[in-house]
C-alpha cells in the first residue's frame with residue numbers, strides 16, 4: 001500500500017513493507033490533539049492524544065488499521081466469509097463484522113460463552129446489526145473449545161462450497177504488528193510536522209500493535225519508549241509474546257532487525273480482576289478524560305491505559321515534566337455494556 005509516512009523508512013525496508021497487501025478502509029492520518037486540561041488534571045507537563053477512535057468506519061478503533069491487512073489477505077485467498085472467535089465485547093469482532101460487510105464478505109463470529117445474553121449490548125449489539133452469523137460456544141475449555149468449534153463451522157461452510165478465512169490468533173497478531181508499524185510512522189510524520197519531541201507513547205497493548213510500533217522505531221532509529229499497559233494476561237509472558245510477533249513480521253518482510261523481549265515495556269498493574277473487567281482506576285480514568293476534554297475512553301482498554309499513566313506519574317516512573325503521547329485505540333462501544341459499573345462510579349462521585 002502507498003502511504004506518505006512510509007517514506008520515513010529506509011528504501012529497502014519501505015519497499016518490502018509496501019508490498020504487503022492492504023486495503024484502504026480507514027481515514028488516515030487520525031488526528032493528533034493536545035489535551036491541556038487532562039494534562040493538568042493528571043499532573044503532566046504536556047499530553048497529546050492520537051485519535052484512533054476516529055479511524056473511520058464501524059465507530060473507529062485501532063482494529064481498522066489491522067483489518068486493512070487481514071481482509072486483504074482474506075480476499076487474496078478468495079474467501080467468501082471471515083470467522084473470528086472472541087469474547088462478547090470484542091472490538092475486533094465489531095470492526096471485523098462491519099468491514100467484512102463493506103468488502104462483500106460474510107462475517108461469522110463465535111462468541112466465547114455458552115449462550116446469547118438476554119440483552120444484546122455494546123459491541124455484540126453492533127455485530128448482530130451487521131447480520132453476522134453469530135454462534136455461541138458449548139464447551140467450557142477456552143482454547144480447545146474455541147478451536148473445535150471454529151473447525152466445525154469452517155467445515156459446515158465448506159460443505160456449502162463457501163471458503164471461510166479464519167482470523168487465527170498468531171497470524172492476526174503479525175498483521176496487527178504491520179498495522180502498528182504503519183501507525184507509528186504516521187505518528188512520526190505528525191510529530192515532526194507539529195515540532196513535538198515526545199518522551200513516550202502510552203497505549204493499551206496486548207499483542208501485535210505494540211510489536212509493530214517498537215519495530216518501526218528501530219527501523220527509523222527513533223528512541224521513543226512505547227509503554228504498553230496490558231488489558232489481559234496470556235499464558236506466554238507479554239514481553240516475549242510482543243517481541244515474537246514483531247520478529248515474525250520482520251522475518252516475513254525480510255528486515256534484518258530483531259526485537260528482544262527485554263526491550264518491550266509492559267505494565268501489568270492495571271488488569272484488575274481480569275480481561276474486560278473494569279477497575280475503579282479505569283472507571284475514574286474514563287470519567288476524567290470525559291470531564292476534562294470531552295473525550296470518551298472505555299473501561300477495559302483505554303481507561304486502563306490512562307490509569308496506568310496516572311499511576312506511573314504518581315510513582316515517579318514517568319516524570320511529570322514529560323511530553324506524553326496517549327494512543328486512543330478505540331473501544332468506546334464497550335461503555336454501553338459497562339453501564340452499571342459506570343453508573344455506580346458516577347453516583348459515588350456526585
Ligand SMILES: Cc1ncc(COP(=O)(O)O)c(C=O)c1O
Pocket residue numbers: 061062091092176204205206207208209210301302329330331332
Ligand atoms: C480498544 C482496544 N485497545 C487496544 C487493544 C489492544 O490492541 P492489540 O491487541 O493490538 O495489542 C484492543 C484489542 O482488542 C482494543 O480493542
